[in-house]
Amino acid sequence: xxxxxxxxxxxxxxxxxxxxxxxxxxxxxxxxxxxxxxxxxxxxxxxxxxxxxxxxxxxxxxxxxxxxxxxxxxxxxxxxxxxxxxxxxxxxxxxxxxxxxxxx
Amino acid sequence: xxxxxxxxxxxxxxxxxxxxxxxxxxxxxxxxxxxxxxxxxxxxxxxxxxxxxxxxxxxxxxxxxxxxxxxxxxxxxxxxxxxxxxxxxxxxxxxxxxxxxxxxxxxxxxxxxxxxxxxxxxxxxxxxxxxxxxxxxxxxxxxxxxxxxxxxxxxxxxxxxx
Numbered sequence: 001x002x003x004x005x006x007x008x009x010x011x012x013x014x015x016x017x018x019x020x021x022x023x024x025x026x027x028x029x030x031x032x033x034x035x036x037x038x039x040x041x042x043x044x045x046x047x048x049x050x051x052x053x054x055x056x057x058x059x060x061x062x063x064x065x066x067x068x069x070x071x072x073x074x075x076x077x078x079x080x081x082x083x084x085x086x087x088x089x090x091x092x093x094x095x096x097x098x099x100x101x102x103x104x
Numbered sequence: 105x106x107x108x109x110x111x112x113x114x115x116x117x118x119x120x121x122x123x124x125x126x127x128x129x130x131x132x133x134x135x136x137x138x139x140x141x142x143x144x145x146x147x148x149x150x151x152x153x154x155x156x157x158x159x160x161x162x163x164x165x166x167x168x169x170x171x172x173x174x175x176x177x178x179x180x181x182x183x184x185x186x187x188x189x190x191x192x193x194x195x196x197x198x199x200x201x202x203x204x205x206x207x208x209x210x211x212x213x214x215x216x217x218x219x220x221x222x223x224x225x226x227x228x229x230x231x232x233x234x235x236x237x238x239x240x241x242x243x244x245x246x247x248x249x250x251x252x253x254x255x256x257x258x259x260x261x262x263x264x265x266x
Contacts, residue, residue: 041175
């Protein structure tokens, strides 16, 4: 599965469109991580625990999106975008979407 | 009760001020080092490639960072919030975070054997604070992402940019 945030896959041409594919995941913060991040919040700087959490979650969203594209029979996803929203206190939704296509 | 909080709050402010400054300086130093190391990776926000570039393969690459402001600067910002104006203490923080995210994205591309990233986008998202009164943990996430491409031999990246 080729994933790209450009309108076309560079060096290849699109021969078929399958429509929008999406993948999302909602993650809550782990209690242990949250305590550490709370301490870090006083001195400032990077909250490493959250960075990891969000990148794992985004990876999961992308996996779900590509799974959906695979089921449609596509071999690439173009124009991928991301959206993040805070749905509840201490939880975030990571959302990825794009257009499933066949390229050659 | 409030005798104790009279001591604790200034002590926390002072501690946060000192450690926040030290951490910021260290981060800036690191950034300079890492940026000089990732200079070989070309990252551009354009999407359309010059005609003479021949792409062999491509892949989505990302770099993210969650960063938070220290207690002292948050306090200063809340004071500034009363009178309005530029909240100067937040600007360097976001700038550092964006630089860090870009470096991480370039690092991922480099590790996977790519040397060019096109259509780079930067996104900012505020994470909800864990308590309704706005205290508790809060951070800002910066995400940098783009399409890493590898070019066939002999393509000159620098001079053929439009």
